[in-house]
Amino acid sequence: MLTRLEVHGFKNLLDLSIDFGPFTCIAGENGTGKSNVFDAIQFLSLLADQSMMEAAQEVRGVHGERHGDPRDLFWKGFAPGRHRMRFAAEMIVPLHTQDDFGRAAKATTTFLRYELEVGYQEPSGLDRFGRLTLLHETLSHITKGKAPRHLLFPHSAKEFRNAVIQGHRSGAPFISTTTESDESVVKIHQDGGSRGQPKPAAASRAPATVVSTITSSDDPTILAARREMQSWRRLALEPSALRRSDRYVDPQAMGTDGSHLPATLFRVAHDTPEANSSQVYARVAGRLSDLTGIHIRDLDVDQDEVRQLLTVNVREVAGITLPARSLSEGTLRFLALCVLLEDASVRGLICMEEPENGIHPANLYAMVALVQDLAVDPSEEPGTDNPFRQVLINTHSPGVVQLVNRDDLLFADTAIYKADDGSLNRVLRLRPLAETWRATKAGTDFVTKADVLPYLTTPVGAQLTLDWEGV
Numbered sequence: 203m204l205t206r207l208e209v210h211g212f213k214n215l216l217d218l219s220i221d222f223g224p225f226t227c228i229a230g231e232n233g234t235g236k237s238n239v240f241d242a243i244q245f246l247s248l249l250a251d252q253s254m255m256e257a258a259q260e261v262r263g264v265h266g267e268r269h270g271d272p273r274d275l276f277w278k279g280f281a282p283g284r285h286r287m288r289f290a291a292e293m294i295v296p297l298h299t300q301d302d303f304g305r306a307a308k309a310t311t312t313f314l315r316y317e318l319e320v321g322y323q324e325p326s327g328l329d330r331f332g333r334l335t336l337l338h339e340t341l342s343h344i345t346k347g348k349a350p351r352h353l354l355f356p357h358s359a360k361e362f363r364n365a366v367i368q369g370h371r372s373g374a375p376f377i378s379t380t381t382e383s384d385e386s387v388v389k390i391h392q393d394g395g396s397r398g399q400p401k402p403a404a405a406s407r408a409p410a411t412v413v414s415t416i417t418s419s420d421d422p423t424i425l426a427a428r429r430e431m432q433s434w435r436r437l438a439l440e441p442s443a444l445r446r447s448d449r450y451v452d453p454q455a456m457g458t459d460g461s462h463l464p465a466t467l468f469r470v471a472h473d474t475p476e477a478n479s480s481q482v483y484a485r486v487a488g489r490l491s492d493l494t495g496i497h498i499r500d501l502d503v504d505q506d507e508v509r510q511l512l513t514v515n516v517r518e519v520a521g522i523t524l525p526a527r528s529l530s531e532g533t534l535r536f537l538a539l540c541v542l543l544e545d546a547s548v549r550g551l552i553c554m555e556e557p558e559n560g561i562h563p564a565n566l567y568a569m570v571a572l573v574q575d576l577a578v579d580p581s582e583e584p585g586t587d588n589p590f591r592q593v594l595i596n597t598h599s600p601g602v603v604q605l606v607n608r609d610d611l612l613f614a615d616t617a618i619y620k621a622d623d624g625s626l627n628r629v630l631r632l633r634p635l636a637e638t639w640r641a642t643k644a645g646t647d648f649v650t651k652a653d654v655l656p657y658l659t660t661p662v663g664a665q666l667t668l669d670w671e672g673v
Contacts, residue, residue, distance in 0.1 A: 203294040203366070203578075203592050204243070204434065204551050205353060211277045211287035212245070213238040216619055216629045220612070221640055223355030225577040227606045228596040228632065229657075230614025235630035236596040240553045243434055243594075245275070246289060246318070250431035253410045254320065254334040272334055273322060278627075285322035286337070290315065292344065292352060294366050295426040296549075300419075307419035309426035310393045311369035313344040313352070314376075316427060318411065336405040339388050339412050341427055342375035354639050356609070357580035365583045366590065376423050377412050379405065388412050393423050433550025444534040445527035447506075447513040456545070460538045463526070464512040467541045468503040482544055487516070489540045492568040496533060501526075532560025539572050551592045552576065558599045570605040600658045609638045613649050613657075 204222055209215040214235045220226075228236050241261050248257035258272040276285045292315045299307050319338035325331055344352055349367050350359070357363060374391045378400070381387070386405035390412060403412070413431070416424045439460040448465035456466040467486070471479035479502075487501045501516040514526035514537075526537060535557070542548055554573065561569050577593040584590040596614075597603065603611065613635070616628040633649045634640035641648040 203430075203590065204291060205294060206290070206292035207239075207243065208290035209239075209242045209288070211285075212242050212275060212289070213277065214616075214627075214629050215239070215242060216277060218630060218632065220632060221354055221643070222592065222594065223610065223639075224580050224592055225574050225607075225610050226594045226612060227602065227610050228594070228612045228614050229603045229606075230596075230598065231657075232598055234614045234616050236614045237555060238630060239632075240436055240555065240594070240596070241275075242289065243551065243553060244436050246291060247431050247434040249318070249411050250413050250428045252414065254336065255331075255409070258334060271331055273332070276322060278621075287320050288338075289318045289320075291431075292316075293427070293430050295423075295430040297368050297426070299422070299426050299429045301425055302417040303419075305419045307422035307425050309369060309423040311343045311371040311423065312426070313346070313349055313367045314341060314423070314427055315344055316341050316413070316431075336388070336408045336411060337386055338379045339377055339405070340375055340379055341377040341413070341424060343371040343423075346370070354643060355580065356639060358582065361583045362580045371423075374400075376421070376427075390416075390421060390424065393421065430550065434553070435550065436553045438555070439535045439538050441531040441534055444538055447511045447525075450510045450512070452512075455547075456538065456542065460535070463538055463541060464503050464514045466545060467514060468505075468512050470541065470545050471503065486537070486540045486544060489543070489572065490516075490533070490537055492565075492571075493533060493536060494562065494564040494568075530560065532562070532565075535560060536565075536569060536572065539576065543572065543576055546586045546589045549590050551594060554593070554595045556597055556599070557595055558597060558602050563601055566599070566601045567605055570602055574606075574610075603654070604658060608635050609640075611635055611638075612640070613654060 206221050208219045210217050215238055228239065230236055245257055245261050248260055255272065258275055261275060273279050273285065276287055295309060295312050295314055297309050297312050301307050317338065317340045321335045321337045323333050323335050346367055349363060353363060376391055378389050378391065379386055380389065387402050388405045389400035389402045391400045413424060413428045416428055419425065435458050437458055443457065443459040443461040444463055446461065448462055452465050453462050454465045454469035456462055471482040483500060483502045487498050490496060491498050497519040499517045499519050501514060504513045504515045515523055516526055517523050526534065529537065557569055557573050558566055573593055573595055576591055578584050578590050579588050582588050611634065612632045615631055617631040619627050619629045621627060633647050636648045636650050640646060
């Protein structure tokens with residue numbers, strides 16, 4: 203669970219700090235840079251799995267392209283000067299995990315703060331893009347006694363906080379960075395604390411972060427941090443992927459584009475010998491029926507033994523049986539989220555851009571309720587019936603803003619930033635509503651209802667109103 207994110211120097215994010223709860227909705231007009239928050243989270247997630255250059259090329263470029271120049275990720279991009287971007291992420295990591303060899307690993311403590319600074323080295327010779335350089339990397343613990351000052355969102359200390367924050371650590375961090383002979387040196391400290399010598403590595407020559415290199419149970423807490431960051435996913439559900447049937451040999455976990463929906467639903471419905479598949483199908487069908495205009499009696503996954511294919515079939519109230527690919531794009535995306543809701547194995551952070559796309563305004567309530575239900579309930583202990591999931595969405599829909607709990611809202615706009623050279627630029631600003639848990643933090647800038655009222659009212663020049671004389 204990502205509880206706090208700090209970003210400086212990434213795209214139009216400067217000195218940005220965000221405290222997250224189980225569910226967060228970032229609302230604002232197009233072009234403010236809301237998606238850059240998702241990009242920053244995705245970049246950190248990719249850095250836990252790939253080299254820095256590979257991660258940079260997978261993140262969306264400034265114009266939406268991929269596999270671009272790494273300078274696209276920096277503030278002011280290609281402008282000459284010093285390229286630096288800094289990140290900090292406070293997170294609750296799993297206590298128990300497995301290494302890349304299938305061996306069990308147990309973290310020393312589960313509340314951590316990860317800090318990273320990345321620079322850029324100009325191209326030389328045949329190199330046309332230059333390369334990213336590791337300048338600073340640390341992973342430290344946050345004690346259980348300090349946890350209440352970091353977890354600001356409303357939650358149960360007994361049922362939630364004591365369940366997810368476990369273990370103990372004192373002394374050195376798990377990863378530290380020092381300067382030796384004018385060169386940054388990153389050191390890995392063993393989980394045992396003072397026992398054993400730290401393992402140093404020259405940061406400037408590293409092609410990847412230290413976290414991404416930890417594959418064994420020898421460093422279980424760093425491994426747990428890596429697993430947590432790997433679980434941060436950005437859902438971009440594609441109708442073409444959602445409409446495909448699955449072969450028997452296909453993966454049984456849904457992809458970030460919605461691929462393998464039939465195989466995932468089939469696995470969830472038959473996950474344990476005690477599971478009643480018809481109950482799972484009934485719950486998904488019932489949730490799908492919350493959409494206005496959808497008249498589904500039930501659904502299941504058809505097994506075609508001849509072609510060895512799995513296909514989601516829906517049966518309408520009128521008795522007609524249709525494959526799920528016949529559903530509209532918005533309904534398919536809603537179905538995919540219904541399946542994720544049933545899949546207790548899906549943990550970590552789920553980022554979704556504009557989940558209301560393709561959804562009729564009459565169905566906004568059902569969609570908002572669904573994405574909120576995907577997130578863990580912090581008043582209860584996480585478990586099979588309350589998966590430890592976190593959801594972050596962004597939207598420009600006034601309808602979504604009006605349906606989301608005011609405590610879960612962050613309003614996005616841009617503010618003028620004056621650089622050292624005197625130039626003026628616009629940077630993303632995120633502010634909570636007054637009298638919500640984020641606004642109680644000292645020094646926090648907030649918005650009032652009056653500030654957001656124009657965003658929620660009928661736009662100037664609207665042709666259709668309730669007192670329209672043409673009716």
